[in-house]
Amino acid sequence: MNLLLHSQKRSKVPGDSKQMINARQAFLENGHYMPLAGELTHFVTSHLRAKDELDMLRLLDLGCGEGYYLNQISENLNEENINYCGIDISKAAVQKAAKRKLIANFAVASTYNIPCLDNEVDVVMQVFAPCNTNEVSRVVKPCGHWLHVQPGPEHLFEMKQLVYDSPAMHVQEVPETIEFEVIDQKSLKYTFNLLGKADRLALLEMTPFYWSISEVKKQILLEKLTSATANFVITRLKKAS
Numbered sequence: 001m002n003l004l005l006h007s008q009k010r011s012k013v014p015g016d017s018k019q020m021i022n023a024r025q026a027f028l029e030n031g032h033y034m035p036l037a038g039e040l041t042h043f044v045t046s047h048l049r050a051k052d053e054l055d056m057l058r059l060l061d062l063g064c065g066e067g068y069y070l071n072q073i074s075e076n077l078n079e080e081n082i083n084y085c086g087i088d089i090s091k092a093a094v095q096k097a098a099k100r101k102l103i104a105n106f107a108v109a110s111t112y113n114i115p116c117l118d119n120e121v122d123v124v125m126q127v128f129a130p131c132n133t134n135e136v137s138r139v140v141k142p143c144g145h146w147l148h149v150q151p152g153p154e155h156l157f158e159m160k161q162l163v164y165d166s167p168a169m170h171v172q173e174v175p176e177t178i179e180f181e182v183i184d185q186k187s188l189k190y191t192f193n194l195l196g197k198a199d200r201l202a203l204l205e206m207t208p209f210y211w212s213i214s215e216v217k218k219q220i221l222l223e224k225l226t227s228a229t230a231n232f233v234i235t236r237l238k239k240a241s
């Protein structure tokens with residue numbers, strides 16, 4: 001699958017900041033979200049098994065950031081029958097993704113205007129990134145799948161407890177579309193330890209908190225946040241035939 005490269009108007013989004021991108025890469029490379037990469041690999045493996053051996057599986061990551069999850073899947077599977085593609089609105093993130101060893105097509109593009117032909121993709125993956133349901137529906141093949149990952153209710157709750165007096169749980173959303181049906185939904189929850197001040201700073205910088213809380217609160221987080229809960233809700237949807 002070739003991404004259809006045409007120039008798209010880029011909007012300034014918080015995820016665009018180089019500082020945030022560097023922080024996310026440093027944090028992810030410490031392995032804290034590896035269990036999620038394992039779950040995504042597991043889903044992709046089950047799609048591979050269902051396919052004809054000679055067919056390429058076309059996997060597209062929407063809002064791929066620095067390509068961490070595609071890279072992990074490719075390392076876990078060591079499988080040549082997958083065509084890896086990723087798009088992100090952030091040029092700096094895509095440049096980092098493109099520098100990985102992984103053989104993949106990456107493009108700077110919006111998930112609201114996906115540079116793919118209609119009915120071209122077997123599996124769309126979307127981890128903590130915005131998208132347009134109609135666009136996903138347009139590019140996914142009939143009977144193709146959509147792996148939608150959002151923060152679960154308790155995701156990084158310890159951080160919120162240090163920031164807010166009455167922290168709220170994340171609210172769950174399921175993509176609403178008549179063209180896809182929800183096959184299953186899985187909650188993944190575990191606690192991970194932060195590996196020191198640099199790791200804590202990376203986590204802080206990759207979240208919107210870094211841009212919104214006071215210096216005092218930042219220092220409290222950097223001193224006290226020694227572990228946190230990772231909570232992901234993975235919804236698998238299937239497009240109608």
Ligand SMILES: C[S@@+](CC[C@H](N)C(=O)[O-])C[C@H]1O[C@@H](n2cnc3c(N)ncnc32)[C@H](O)[C@@H]1O
Binds near residue numbers: 064068090128
């Ligand atoms: C929270 S980050 C997640 C990145 C990656 N999926 C991960 O989990 O490591 C959200 C990503 O969505 C990207 N993004 C935001 N709006 C976008 C849009 N309209 N089209 C494409 N990417 C977008 C940001 O640049 C950022 O890389």
